[in-house]
Amino acid sequence: xxxxxxxxxxxxxxxxxxxxxxxxxxKGISLTVQKGEVVVIFGPSxxxxxxxxxxLNRLEEHxxxxxxxxxxxxGNDIRNVEKIRQEVxxxxxxxxxFPHLTVIQNITLAPAWVKRVTKAQSHELAMxxxxxxxxxxxxxxxxxxxxGGQQQRVAIAxxxxxxxxxxxxDEPTSALDPEMIKxxxxxxxxxxxxxxxxxxxTHEMGFARAVANRMIFFDKGxxxxxxxxxxxxxxxxxxxxxxxxxxxxxx
Amino acid sequence: xxxxxxVDMRPPQLAxxxxxxxxxxxxxxxxxxxxxxxxxxxxxxxxxxxxxxxTTEARWGVIEANLTLFMVGLYPRDQIGRVxxxxxxxxxxxGLSWGVWKNAARGFALIALSAGAAFAIIALxxxxxxxxxxxxxxxxxxxxxxxxxxxxxxxxxxxxAWFLYFPLIFLLIGGTKYIATLPPVGMxxxxxxxxxxxxTIVGNFGxxxxxxxxxxxxxxxxxxxxxxxxGYIEVIRGVPLVTILYTAAILLPLFLPIDVRPDLVxxxxxxxxxxxxxxxxxxxxxxxxAIDRGQYEAAHALGLNGAQTTLLIILPQALRxxxxxxxxxxxxxxxxxxxxxxxxxxxxxRISRSILAQxxxxxxxxxxxxxxxLIYWLFNLAFTYGSRRMEEALGVGKR
Numbered sequence: 007x008x009x010x011x012x013x014x015x016x017x018x019x020x021x022x023x024x025x026x027x028x029x030x031x032x033k034g035i036s037l038t039v040q041k042g043e044v045v046v047i048f049g050p051s052x053x054x055x056x057x058x059x060x061x062l063n064r065l066e067e068h069x070x071x072x073x074x075x076x077x078x079x080x081g082n083d084i085r086n087v088e089k090i091r092q093e094v095x096x097x098x099x100x101x102x103x104f105p106h107l108t109v110i111q112n113i114t115l116a117p118a119w120v121k122r123v124t125k126a127q128s129h130e131l132a133m134x135x136x137x138x139x140x141x142x143x144x145x146x147x148x149x150x151x152x153x154g155g156q157q158q159r160v161a162i163a164x165x166x167x168x169x170x171x172x173x174x175x176d177e178p179t180s181a182l183d184p185e186m187i188k189x190x191x192x193x194x195x196x197x198x199x200x201x202x203x204x205x206x207x208t209h210e211m212g213f214a215r216a217v218a219n220r221m222i223f224f225d226k227g228x229x230x231x232x233x234x235x236x237x238x239x240x241x242x243x244x245x246x247x248x249x250x251x252x253x254x255x256x257x
Numbered sequence: 258x259x260x261x262x263x264v265d266m267r268p269p270q271l272a273x274x275x276x277x278x279x280x281x282x283x284x285x286x287x288x289x290x291x292x293x294x295x296x297x298x299x300x301x302x303x304x305x306x307x308x309x310x311x312t313t314e315a316r317w318g319v320i321e322a323n324l325t326l327f328m329v330g331l332y333p334r335d336q337i338g339r340v341x342x343x344x345x346x347x348x349x350x351x352g353l354s355w356g357v358w359k360n361a362a363r364g365f366a367l368i369a370l371s372a373g374a375a376f377a378i379i380a381l382x383x384x385x386x387x388x389x390x391x392x393x394x395x396x397x398x399x400x401x402x403x404x405x406x407x408x409x410x411x412x413x414x415x416x417x418a419w420f421l422y423f424p425l426i427f428l429l430i431g432g433t434k435y436i437a438t439l440p441p442v443g444m445x446x447x448x449x450x451x452x453x454x455x456x457t458i459v460g461n462f463g464x465x466x467x468x469x470x471x472x473x474x475x476x477x478x479x480x481x482x483x484x485x486x487x488g489y490i491e492v493i494r495g496v497p498l499v500t501i502l503y504t505a506a507i508l509l510p511l512f513l514p515i516d517v518r519p520d521l522v523x524x525x526x527x528x529x530x531x532x533x534x535x536x537x538x539x540x541x542x543x544x545x546x547a548i549d550r551g552q553y554e555a556a557h558a559l560g561l562n563g564a565q566t567t568l569l570i571i572l573p574q575a576l577r578x579x580x581x582x583x584x585x586x587x588x589x590x591x592x593x594x595x596x597x598x599x600x601x602x603x604x605x606x607r608i609s610r611s612i613l614a615q616x617x618x619x620x621x622x623x624x625x626x627x628x629x630x631l632i633y634w635l636f637n638l639a640f641t642y643g644s645r646r647m648e649e650a651l652g653v654g655k656r
Contacts, residue, residue: 065554084562092560102555106573115569116559161555168559 014041016076016172016203017062023070024057031057032068033227041171044204046214046235049224050250055207058224059174062205063087063094076171092120095165099177101157103149103164109136110145113164121168128167135163139193155186159193166197173197175206209254215239223247310623319618320628321383326612327628330448330603332430339429339439340451341390345397348373350415350422352398356405357415364646368639370398423459430455444522448603450632452522456594456604460529461537461587467530468537469576473567475542486538493535498593501532506600525597533590540582544575577651584644588637605629 017039024032031054039045047055060066061073064080064087073080075090104112113132117123123131136142139159141152149157158178165173175194179187191213198204198217208214214221215235222232223244231244242248283293320327329340348369355366373395380388408415430447432439447455474486493501505528510518519527548571556566576583598607609629613622 063558065557088560088562091558094558096555096558098551098555098558100549100551102549102551104552104555104570104574106577116561119565119569120560164559 015039016041017205018074019071020073021071022058022061022068022073024054024061024066024068031227032061034071035227035229037222037229039172039203039205041203042201043219044198044217045206045220045222046218047205047207047222047224048209048214048250049230053224054227055224056176059176059205059207062172062174063091063096065096092168093170094172094174095168095170096174096176097158097161097165097178099180101149101154101161101181103157103161105149108146108148109141109152109160112149112160113167116164117167131167132163135166136160138166138196139163140189153186154182155189158182158186158190162190162193162197172203172205175204175208177207177209179208179210211239211255223250225250315624316618316621317624319612319621319624321385322618323612323615324385326449326608327605327632328449329451330608331446332448332451333442333446336432336440336442339432339442343426343429344390344394346422346425348394348398349401350419352401353405353408353415353418355398355402357408357410359410360650361647363650365643366398366402367646368643370395372639373398423462426455444520447522449608450605452597452602453591453594453604455522456526456529456597457587457591459526460533460590460594463526463530464533464537465583467534469541469572471534471538472541472545475538476545490535490538493532494539498528498532499596499599501528502596502600504528505531521600521602525600525602529590529594533586536586536589537583540579540586541575543582544577544579545571547578548574577648580644580648580651584640587644588640591637591640592633605632 015038017037019035019037022032022035023030035058047059049055057066061068061080062075068080076093078086078090080087080090104115107115110129110132113135114125114128117128117131118125133142133145136145139162141156141159144152144156144160149160152160162178178194179190182190187210191210194204194206194213195217206213218235220232221235221238223230223238223242223246225246231238231242231247238247239251242251284290325334325337329337332340351362351366351369354362373391377388377391377395380386380391405415429439430442430451431444432441434441471486471490474482475490477483477486502525505524506521509524509527513519552570552574553566556570561569594604595606597604598610603611606629609625612618612625618625
């Protein structure tokens with residue numbers, strides 16, 4: 007269990023496979039992420055990148071191989087899974103805020119029920135986080151009263167309230183209007199610079215260029231190519247990478 | 258670039274008021290005028306005999322003479338103070354709920370308030386000696402609503418008090434041999450509107466938790482629980498209520514040991530709970546299915562376990578979504594309580610029929626049944642209004 011705690015490797019994936027019925031979505035993904043690293047995963051839709059990131063907190067189950075997060079192997083033991091989920095924050099494409107709760111209740115819910123933090127403490131932390139994402143004045147509104155960009159920033163604050171060691175972003179800006187993308191990216195960039203370990207599925211190449219340590223190109227359930235942004239953008243090795251980059255960068 | 262003139266425009270002034278409405282909807286063209294007069298004449302021709310009968314022939318004395326019978330059946334007349342006490346406590350609970358939960362309970366509070374006022378006025382007009390009780394109930398409701406404002410909004414004590422109210426009703430109305438001031442009153446004497454309302458409320462509120470469990474069970478991953486829930490729901494829904502009441506009344510005692518033989522009223526209540534649970538389960542299941550998968554994922558990703566996810570995230574949203582359906586079933590059951598007549602209980606409708614047998618009031622069918630009709634209808638109107646207000650107040654954040 008303590009295999010990784012001495013080293014800096016916070017996520018270790020070894021030959022991870024997954025099938026949806028007979029469809030082979032992940033075909034042997036092996037990957038390690040260092041503590042404090044910012045990894046951007048990109049690739050065409052249907053390439054398995056979302057499925058892969060959702061395996062990291064077991065929203066999807068992998069059927070073969072090994073995933074070790076923060077020294078704990080993900081398996082059928084639900085306690086391990088819940089422990090991992092407390093260490094791993096996740097932000098979704100569709101925000102998935104709880105519509106029946108106010109912004110502040112959305113943020114304080116998990117610390118109060120999962121970590122048993124006192125009301126005063128969780129409230130104070132939530133207000134700090136709302137200031138960090140720039141919308142403390144929205145604390146008592148309901149999600150439906152906020153813009154998409156504001157909702158996504160609340161979702162980030164909600165994930166951060168559990169004080170995770172890793173943050174997963176699953177296409178966080180894909181459902182947003184263009185003028186709201188920047189406000190979310192600014193928060194993510196600030197988070198990356200603060201030393202948080204981040205794995206993000208995104209096509210925001212500006213974000214990747216600014217803060218990613220490593221970019222990984224997924225296609226057809228495999229890692230086709232990976233490297234630092236400078237290398238991926240300026241000197242991609244694989245033809246599929248070149249083609250995909252040319253498609254998303256030239257329009 | 259062409260300059261665009263952006264003068265702020267006001268919405269066009271539309272004629273308003275009852276006169277404008279009349280002109281627009283009833284007297285806009287010559288044939289509309291003709292149709293309006295025709296309709297008025299038709300209404301008059303149809304209603305004239307009814308009004309004539311109601312104001313001259315009808316013997317409304319039958320209602321006045323039997324009012325207590327309508328309300329509480331054969332409940333001992335010297336013990337009726339206990340029924341009043343349950344009403345006063347109800348007024349206090351409604352008042353507190355209004356103060357604490359504000360808008361969500363406002364509709365029901367307003368109804369209770371206006372109903373109480375109406376009863377007090379009617380009692381005063383007819384010189385019945387119950388007007389002071391109704392005024393007292395009004396005062397209790399208003400005072401407790403003011404008290405409620407100073408209680409914390411999330412107060413669980415109030416929810417708890419509501420739950421406690423139901424056993425308390427049984428204690429107050431049914432009595433116990435251990436308290437000298439509350440001598441036992443056999444359930445065979447409970448009747449009239451009192452019995453109808455008790456069956457409705459116990460049936461519905463007993464069925465809701467069971468229905469929620471069945472709805473969750475039907476979606477469970479464990480096959481035993483899932484198949485049990487499906488089996489239960491489908492069997493109960495496939496059988497008429499009358500059958501279930503007969504089963505509860507006649508067959509249930511055969512399965513129970515001799516010394517455990519619940520009263521007929523209790524058996525009827527159990528029957529209603531078991532019946533209603535199947536329908537409430539399907540209502541709740543509809544709400545559960547409307548919840549986006551992302552809600553489960555977000556809750557799990559935060560580390561909430563299955564029970565926390567269900568109780569804190571899924572059920573609050575699912576139940577809010579099905580408030581109209583839940584109250585629809587509520588109203589249905591309210592009307593279905595009239596079926597208890599066939600197992601020998603005296604609900605308000607059966608009481609009405611028994612009144613017709615009184616020699617003093619032979620031939621007063623129309624008066625008596627109109628009165629019963631009015632009671633059912635007014636209560637349902639009140640439930641509908643209250644639930645709509647509740648739905649609006651709890652709908653915040655949705656949309």
